[in-house]
């Protein structure tokens with residue numbers, strides 16, 4: 201938690217925006233995931249989202265769904281994602297957010313999952329199919345270990361739910377809010393107007409929840425990142441990184457180039 | 467009296483149910499919940515739905531006494547007194563799925579939705595939804611695993627004839643669970659205009675309750691018909707369980723009557739001890755899949771397993787949350803039947819009753835002997851049993867011909 205708060209405070213003080221990058225752990229393999237994640241951090245990513253592959257990623261588009269399938273086919277999953285987190289933590293202080301679906305955490309048990317996540321040096325969880333209404337068991341298990349749970353807000357979300365997130369943030373660690381720029385799955389290219397509007401919405405979410413708010417979904421270039429980040433606290437870039445890894449799994453050059461461009465635009 | 471309903475906590479059946487979906491979908495689920503409470507309870511909707519069920523679907527469906535089958539299963543007549551089939555196979559389109567599809571599509575049209583999507587395994591729900599959309603006049607797209615598109619070619623053809631677009635899903639195991647993932651992706655993207663017509667009593671709240679209510683006509687009719695024919699309630703009600711919609715529809719007629727034993731039968735595929743089965747309640751664990759907390763087939767790491775059954779309609783690694791509660795609370799018992807047992811049962815019913823049942827329905831038929839003797843032992847006399855004959859076997863003809871007549875020279 202502390203690590204994520206520090207990053208948002210630091211970027212805000214610089215007048216810059218926070219860059220969150222995503223990759224699917226285990227695609228192409230655990231060792232490459234560690235190297236690629238560290239490469240993202242070196243090129244200026246402020247927070248790393250480590251995707252925990254899931255068999256039924258119903259909120260993800262084809263790029264991330266395919267990466268998940270590849271990772272699972274060679275034995276990836278929650279255990280490997282935690283190992284990768286631990287290895288990154290040994291080498292870097294970059295904040296880590298574990299991104300995934302609820303079932304692997306639930307089956308392990310909220311308490312045990314929170315303990316394992318904290319021990320691996322993960323700062324927060326983001327669980328796409330766990331809306332705030334059902335999140336209390338996980339939030340409580342995480343809170344005692346100072347692990348955050350990131351809530352999502354969509355364009356369809358009504359004000360009373362955003363206010364509820366604000367209330368949660370008083371009780372549990374909520375490092376930041378994730379604003380989903382559009383109704384859809386990950387991986388689409390967002391139109392500039394949509395991303396600009398999402399940034400403005402994110403600003404309103406921040407005003408209501410009093411937590412930093414980042415925009416994700418549909419950001420695949422430095423230009424789009426700049427537009428989305430204008431009024432928001434930061435952006436999340438995922439599918440484009442995953443696609444670059446898919447195209448050239450052995451090299452990190454294309455990923456580094458993207459992160460460098462994104463950083464420069466924020 | 468054990469109740470599975472928690473009106474103070476809608477969407478939950480004991481510790482099962484809930485809404486485990488993307489934030490984007492929450493308002494759509496709220497909107498649907500409101501529509502069910504508003505439009506769904508209006509006289510206009512109820513009258514229109516009842517007229518369609520009577521004049522189009524063919525309700526009430528008959529209750530057929532299966533004399534010869536009962537004797538075949540128990541020649542000494544010590545366990546089965548009387549055996550009745552609730553004939554959902556005689557519904558328009560050949561299965562109980564139409565009760566739900568008509569109800570949901572009618573509701574969606576009154577909500578102002580302009581597009582319907584659905585997922586399907588065996589194709590029965592896809593055909594039912596395509597039919598309801600043709601009747602009511604809404605465009606329809608059906609997601610179906612690429613593997614099932616191959617297995618269930620006649621139903622794919624029927625959907626297309628009915629004007630629906632069938633989308634073959636190539637991801638994951640290319641079966642029902644992946645079709646459901648793809649339908650959820652579509653819904654998240656087009657949520658403003660689109661109603662997702664879920665085909666079983668599964669998914670996020672309010673779907674399990676909506677589908678159960680629409681299918682409860684099976685149990686309501688069966689109860690009244692049994693009272694008329696036998697003068698009393700049956701001793702047991704039996705149905706197959708894929709997602710669990712025909713079973714919950716039947717059970718709802720008898721839930722409050724503690725004397726009626728409830729039995730659900732799942733698909734044991736090659737056997738529950740193998741990794742090729744779909745017996746979620748028998749061999750699964752509590753988890754989260756497709757929007758609700760319920761029993762699922764998954765590994766230690768929480769990854770969902772692929773299910774297997776000879777019947778595509780039971781080939782699903784999840785189950786509706788109310789069944790999980792009925793199992794945990796002990797109100798219902800769940801058994802499983804293998805592929806081979808189901809095939810043998812299908813052929814037996816065909817020869818003794820002149821009815822070719824769907825492979826789904828053949829699973830509970832295979833367990834009738836076991837169920838009858840358990841119930842008879844409990845009550846000390848032969849049992850009266852009602853079984854939901856959820857669908858007809860036309861769609862399974864190829865499998866039935868290959869597997870049941872395979873040894874006979876043509």
Ligand SMILES: Cc1ncc(COP(=O)(O)O)c(C=O)c1O
Pocket residue numbers: 561562563587588589590591665666667706707708709710711712713778779780824826827856857858
């Ligand atoms: C004839 C028939 N029975 C049963 C089922 C299983 O579904 P449920 O368990 O929801 O009744 C299907 C599903 O396609 C079916 O076609």
